[in-house]
Amino acid sequence: MTEKKEQLKLHNLAPAPGSKKKKIRVGRGEGGRRGKTAGRGTKGLKARNTLRPGFEGGQTPLAMRLPKL
Numbered sequence: 001m002t003e004k005k006e007q008l009k010l011h012n013l014a015p016a017p018g019s020k021k022k023k024i025r026v027g028r029g030e031g032g033r034r035g036k037t038a039g040r041g042t043k044g045l046k047a048r049n050t051l052r053p054g055f056e057g058g059q060t061p062l063a064m065r066l067p068k069l
Contacts, residue, residue, distance in 0.1 A: 006012055026038035040047040054061055 024034065026034040027036075029035050037047065045051065054063065056062070
C-alpha cells in the first residue's frame with residue numbers, strides 16, 4: 001500500500017466535472033433565441049408568473065391527502 005494521497009487543502013479543491021452548468025438567459029427581447037415566451041409556451045399555469053403555494057406538480061396535495069377533521 002504505497003499510494004500517494006493528495007492532502008485536502010483549499011488550492012486542491014475543484015468542482016466535480018459537469019456540476020457547474022452555465023445558466024441560459026431567457027426573455028431578453030424577441031430577436032434573441034429565447035425571447036418572447038422564453039421557452040414556456042403561450043398559456044397555462046406554468047407559462048405564468050409563479051405556481052401557487054402548495055402546488056406539488058401533479059401529486060395530490062397534502063391538504064387533500066389528509067382526512068378532514
